[in-house]
Amino acid sequence: MNQLPTDTIQISPELLEVANLYLEHQNTQEVATVLNLEPHDVAQILKRPDVKSYINQVFFDLGFNN
Secondary structure, three states, X not given: OOOOOOOOOOXXXXXXXXXXXXXXXXXXXHHXXXXXXXXXXXXXXXXXXXXHHHHHHHHHHHOOOO
C-alpha cells in the first residue's frame, strides 16, 4: 500500500488555487477579485486548517519563516 510522506498536505484543487493566489498577491481582496469571490469567502478558505498548513509549508520550504 502506498503511503504519503508525513509532510504531504492533501488539499483540493479549488482551495489550492486560492492559497497559491494568496501567496502571490498577499491580499485577500485581490484574490477575491481574481477569482470572482467575496473577500469574506476567501478569508474563510484561508482559515481552513488544510489551507493554513499548505501556506505555512510553502513559507517554510522557501525560507520565509523568519
